[in-house]
Amino acid sequence: MAILPLVIAPDPRLKTKSAPIEKIDDGIKKLAADMLDTMYRERGIGLAAVQVGQLKRLLVADVTWREEEGPGEQYVLVNPEIVEGSKEERVYKEGCLSFPDQFAEVMRPDTVRVRYLDLDGKPQEKTFEGLLATCIQHEIDHLNGIVFVDHISLVKRDMILRKLTKLKKAGAFEPDHVHGPHCNHSHDDHVL
Ligand SMILES: [Zn+2]
Numbered sequence: 048m049a050i051l052p053l054v055i056a057p058d059p060r061l062k063t064k065s066a067p068i069e070k071i072d073d074g075i076k077k078l079a080a081d082m083l084d085t086m087y088r089e090r091g092i093g094l095a096a097v098q099v100g101q102l103k104r105l106l107v108a109d110v111t112w113r114e115e116e117g118p119g120e121q122y123v124l125v126n127p128e129i130v131e132g133s134k135e136e137r138v139y140k141e142g143c144l145s146f147p148d149q150f151a152e153v154m155r156p157d158t159v160r161v162r163y164l165d166l167d168g169k170p171q172e173k174t175f176e177g178l179l180a181t182c183i184q185h186e187i188d189h190l191n192g193i194v195f196v197d198h199i200s201l202v203k204r205d206m207i208l209r210k211l212t213k214l215k216k217a218g219a220f221e222p223d224h225v226h227g228p229h230c231n232h233s234h235d236d237h238v239l
Pocket residue numbers: 142143144145185189239
């Protein structure tokens with residue numbers, strides 16, 4: 048078990064497209080396990096590999112875990128691809144472990160059908176709904192170098208990025224400050 052350091056915006060890696068995983072070896076399995084540990088520790092419900100500095104098409108999600116009860120239904124998706132999205136859309140207030148304490152409402156398809164490999168390398172296809180659908184779309188965006196603030200107005204995006212740039216310069220996200228701005232959110236804030 049290892050907690051990995053998070054990549055915090057602004058950072059060029061968050062704008063970079065991640066590469067497909069050619070072989071699911073022990074390194075990938077360990078990365079997935081460490082990403083889940085990191086996600087729970089930082090109280091997120093989803094995490095993409097790029098957020099821990101690995102430009103690989105891998106994401107983890109668990110929107111049902113609770114502080115008191117521990118892990119819920121875990122998902123690990125390798126090389127995920129959206130096959131189809133519903134016309135019907137839904138708005139959630141989203142946050143992101145790479146954007147500490149920043150939130151914005153984002154509209155996305157309510158249901159998505161996703162094709163991916165599981166950790167055994169088996170092809171899977173599954174329909175995700177509601178918060179889980181939003182989470183998976185937010186993480187797949189990460190794999191394509193897109194972040195949630197790319198879905199909101201330029202004015203609001205600039206405001207958030209300016210704030211984070213300032214905090215970053217002040218060292219607010221350095222490891223010894225990890226219990227500062229990072230952990231103020233509650234589980235219900237949908238941090239992905
Ligand atoms: Zn995110």
